[in-house]
Each structure stands twice: as C-alpha cells, then as structure tokens.
Amino acid sequence: MSEPQRTPLNARHKAAGARMVDFGGWEMPVQYTSILAEHAAVREAAGLFDVSHMGVFELSGPDALAAGQYLVPNDLARLQPGQGLYTQLCNPSGGVLDDLLIFALTPTCFWLVVNAGNRESDFHWVSSQLGGFEARLCRKPDPLGILALQGPRTLDILTPLAPLNLDTFKPFSIQQSTLAGHTVWISRSGYTGEDGVEIYAPHAALEPIWDLLLSSGQPAGLVPVGLGARDTLRLEAAMPLYGHELDDQTSPLEAGLGWSVKLSKSDDFIGKAALQAMQAAPLPKKRVGFSMPGSKRAPRQGYTLYSGEQPIGQVTSGSLSPTLGYPIGMAYLDGPWTADRPLPDSFEVDIRGQRYPAQLVKLPFYRRNR
Amino acid sequence: MSTYYYSKTHECFRLEDGEAVVSITPYAVEQLGEVTYVQLPEVGKHFALGEAFGEVESVKTVSELYAPISGTVKAVNSSLDDAPEQLNEDPLSQGWLIRLSADKLEELDDCLDQAEYQAYLDQLA
Numbered sequence: 001m002s003e004p005q006r007t008p009l010n011a012r013h014k015a016a017g018a019r020m021v022d023f024g025g026w027e028m029p030v031q032y033t034s035i036l037a038e039h040a041a042v043r044e045a046a047g048l049f050d051v052s053h054m055g056v057f058e059l060s061g062p063d064a065l066a067a068g069q070y071l072v073p074n075d076l077a078r079l080q081p082g083q084g085l086y087t088q089l090c091n092p093s094g095g096v097l098d099d100l101l102i103f104a105l106t107p108t109c110f111w112l113v114v115n116a117g118n119r120e121s122d123f124h125w126v127s128s129q130l131g132g133f134e135a136r137l138c139r140k141p142d143p144l145g146i147l148a149l150q151g152p153r154t155l156d157i158l159t160p161l162a163p164l165n166l167d168t169f170k171p172f173s174i175q176q177s178t179l180a181g182h183t184v185w186i187s188r189s190g191y192t193g194e195d196g197v198e199i200y201a202p203h204a205a206l207e208p209i210w211d212l213l214l215s216s217g218q219p220a221g222l223v224p225v226g227l228g229a230r231d232t233l234r235l236e237a238a239m240p241l242y243g244h245e246l247d248d249q250t251s252p253l254e255a256g257l258g259w260s261v262k263l264s265k266s267d268d269f270i271g272k273a274a275l276q277a278m279q280a281a282p283l284p285k286k287r288v289g290f291s292m293p294g295s296k297r298a299p300r301q302g303y304t305l306y307s308g309e310q311p312i313g314q315v316t317s318g319s320l321s322p323t324l325g326y327p328i329g330m331a332y333l334d335g336p337w338t339a340d341r342p343l344p345d346s347f348e349v350d351i352r353g354q355r356y357p358a359q360l361v362k363l364p365f366y367r368r369n370r
Numbered sequence: 371m372s373t374y375y376y377s378k379t380h381e382c383f384r385l386e387d388g389e390a391v392v393s394i395t396p397y398a399v400e401q402l403g404e405v406t407y408v409q410l411p412e413v414g415k416h417f418a419l420g421e422a423f424g425e426v427e428s429v430k431t432v433s434e435l436y437a438p439i440s441g442t443v444k445a446v447n448s449s450l451d452d453a454p455e456q457l458n459e460d461p462l463s464q465g466w467l468i469r470l471s472a473d474k475l476e477e478l479d480d481c482l483d484q485a486e487y488q489a490y491l492d493q494l495a
Contacts, residue, residue: 019400019401019403030403030430031403034403034404035403035404035429035430036404036429228403228429228430231430232429296406296407296427297407297409297427297432298406298407298427298432300432319429319430320406320429322429352425352432
C-alpha cells in the first residue's frame with residue numbers, strides 16, 4: 001500500500017484529537033469530537049473543514065471559455081469575472097466523470113475545483129480534450145489548500161478578519177481578500193446546505209488561517225468539523241457525492257441535476273447528443289430521497305429497494321439524519337417512470353436481510369431558513 | 371479489576387459466575403463513533419467462536435459482532451435498545467452486550483490478553 005497523502009493541516013488535526021481515516025488516498029479527519037455535535041455546530045453556528053484534498057486547476061488562454069463550454073454541460077458564458085457555477089465533466093455517453101465548481105477569475109482564466117478521488121483522472125481528461133483550443137490546463141503552481149467555513153455564523157466570523165465586498169459576495173461568487181496576512185480567494189459556496197464560504201490559500205498560509213479562524217470564531221460557536229459530519233450535512237442537503245449518486249454510468253439528468261445542464265446553449269459540449277436523446281424520453285433511472293421514520297437501522301449504499309417482491313432500485317447514500325432524528329437515504333429507482341408507471345410513494349429497504357418500510361420524500365431533506 | 375479476554379475483531383469479555391460477559395472494546399467504540407443501534411440475539415441461541423451474533427450501527431457505519439468464545443446466550447443487555455449511547459459512554463460495564471455460557475474454556479488459550487491486544491492495536495496504527 002502506498003503512503004497516504006496528507007494536507008498541510010495534518011498535524012493540526014492530530015493535535016486536536018481527530019480520528020483520521022483514509023479518504024480517496026488522503027489521510028483526513030473523520031471526526032474531532034462527535035459527528036452529531038459537529039453536525040449540529042454547522043446547522044446552528046459554524047464549522048471549519050479542511051478540504052485541501054480537493055484539487056484546483058487553472059484553465060487559461062484565449063480559448064479558455066470555448067474550451068470550458070466544450071467540457072461541461074452548464075453555461076460558462078453566463079459568468080462574469082468573480083462568478084462561478086456548479087457543473088459536471090461528462091463522457092460522450094453523458095455519464096459523469098466528476099462534478100465540480102468552476103469560477104471565472106478573468107475572461108480568459110477559470111478555476112476548476114474537483115473531487116479528491118478524481119483529481120488525477122480529471123486533469124488528464126481535461127488536458128486530453130484541449131487539442132482544438134488555444135488553452136492550457138495547469139495545476140496551481142503555488143499549490144492551494146482549501147478551507148470550508150460553513151454555518152449561519154460564517155460571515156459574522158469572517159468579515160472582521162477578511163475584507164470582502166459584501167454587495168457582490170453572492171452565492172457562487174469569488175473574491176480576492178487577505179486573511180492572517182496572506183492573500184487568499186474566498187468563494188460563497190459549500191457542501192452543507194448552510195451559508196458558507198470556501199477559502200483558497202497557499203499551503204504555507206493554511207496553519208495561520210486555521211488557527212486564526214478557530215480562535216476568533218470560538219465565541220460564535222465555531223468548531224473544526226470532520227468528513228463524517230460533512231457527509232451527513234451534504235446528505236440532508238441532498239447534494240450528490242461522486243461514487244455514490246454520481247458515476248460514469250449515470251447522467252446529470254438521472255441524478256436530478258438537470259437544472260445545471262444547459263442543452264439550449266449554442267456550443268457543442270461532450271455528451272450533449274446523448275443528453276439530448278435522454279431528455280426526449282422517460283429516464284432509465286431517477287435519483288430520489290426517502291425517509292424511514294420508524295426505523296432504528298439506517299440504509300447504506302448498495303442496499304436494495306423493493307416494491308413487494310420486485311427489486312426497484314438501489315440505495316446510494318444513507319444515514320441517520322442528525323437534524324431529523326431518523327434514517328434518510330438517497331437511491332436510484334429503476335425506470336422508466338411515466339404517467340402510467342409513476343414513482344411509488346412507499347417501498348421497502350432490505351437492510352441486511354430484513355425489510356423495513358420507507359417513504360418517498362421530496363429532496364432536499366433539509367433546507368435552511370433564509 | 372477483572373481480567374479481560376480479547377479477539378482480533380475487537381470484542382472482549384470477562385468471566386463472571388462462569389459466564390462470559392461480552393462487550394466491544396473501547397478501541398472499537400472509538401472507531402465506530404456514536405452508536406445509534408445495536409442488534410442482539412435471543413436468549414438461548416448458541417454461537418460458535420467467531421460466529422456473528424449481532425451488529426452495531428453508528429452514524430458512520432455498521433459492523434458485525436462476532437462471538438469471542440463459543441456459548442449459549444444466557445442474557446442480553448436489552449437496555450441498549452433505548453439507550454445505545456451506553457456503548458459509547460461505558461462499553462465495558464453499562465454497555466455490555468450479551469452473556470454467553472462459555473462452554474469451551476479451552477478457547478481462552480487462544481484469546482488475546484490485555485498486553486497482546488494492545489500490541490495488536492499498536493501494529494494496526
């Protein structure tokens with residue numbers, strides 16, 4: 001086995017008593033104190049996450065916009081410098097190679113923020129698609145770490161420490177700022193269903209920023225949060241996780257991400273024809289949410305859903321919902337689902353040989369008050 | 371302080387009135403995180419050494435429980451049904467799982483003692 005990769009904050013996590021686990025080849029904190037307490041802190045106050053295992057690539061050059069438009073189904077032409085969006089990298093069949101955020105820094109320079117487990121394959125995939133474009137992809141030369149500060153108290157904690165233009169600091173926007181004496185980029189984004197930011201900083205700046213945020217944010221209830229609560233938070237917010245809700249056999253349409261697929265944009269993009277064809281017919285499968293209010297056992301990835309004796313789909317993610325207090329899950333139900341064959345309101349989950357009732361519920365499971 | 375016998379699957383037990391009082395180890399509890407559900411067998415069922423007798427589920431994951439010694443279930447800790455958090459708070463006493471009749475005492479020879487279990491954990495780290 002190869003040595004796990006470590007972020008520059010590894011020693012901080014261990015000193016804070018975190019339990020470390022392997023995540024996509026990275027040694028990351030799964031929890032510092034308790035998943036439930038860290039989850040609650042993010043819903044009620046704020047949490048700080050080290051997500052430096054994620055990758056940041058820069059796509060630049062005179063054709064950067066055209067290349068970006070070819071690579072993803074969402075419409076980058078809508079972005080002004082300082083704005084970003086959520087999208088996917090698709091293969092020609094419309095399957096998802098990764099999901100990512102793209103930020104326009106200038107008209108000819110875009111940042112791609114990708115998942116840890118796919119950063120190498122993404123880099124090679126994107127690079128291999130640039131042949132016809134005057135554009136190049138590079139890993140950030142000064143490697144960037146990423147901290148996520150998430151929760152309703154985020155701006156209360158951040159704004160005294162980092163100058164930001166709050167008038168333009170809308171969701172999915174990004175601004176340059178300074179924090180703990182270092183130049184950083186801060187985006188209004190996250191993976192928890194709460195207001196929050198992600199801070200992109202050079203590796204050397206991560207420890208000072210981590211320390212400053214935790215000490216300054218402590219009176220507001222800020223705590224460090226591990227990947228365990230990150231997963232329960234994103235599940236409640238019904239955000240897909242690559243390898244669970246998304247893979248190369250699953251299209252963004254099936255995943256319920258059609259809002260991010262702009263089939264109407266004039267540019268061709270990889271997977272466009274396949275997605276257009278899929279859009280014109282009932283979907284082969286559909287991502288749904290379900291809840292199990294009576295159950296003490298939680299659904300987990302790979303468990304089968306049944307309607308009577310008929311297997312109708314598979315669980316992709318599931319857990320006790322810390323906010324709701326009962327198990328929830330996301331699953332793919334095997335279609336096609338049509339007016340004649342509507343989605344079932346209820347079904348059963350096979351949890352290690354026993355069937356438990358589950359109800360179809362509208363996603364997301366949790367939506368914050370704005 | 372009782373003597374505990376350990377398995378490599380992180381169950382442990384102490385002998386009390388000729389029965390094995392089975393728990394999971396503090397290390398296992400730490401690895402699981404917050405326990406949300408414990409499934410235990412019925413009294414009277416027999417389990418061979420290493421056989422799965424139940425499961426413990428946490429927010430993060432689910433794990434099977436394996437009999438650290440052969441025996442018939444004499445009692446189960448049904449208070450875990452409503453208060454599974456006892457496993458986190460006090461795995462060795464309040465959070466005990468089942469009592470087994472421990473009918474093959476020669477199996478004790480193959481259990482790990484405290485020092486051997488600790489050495490095994492050190493090697494896992």
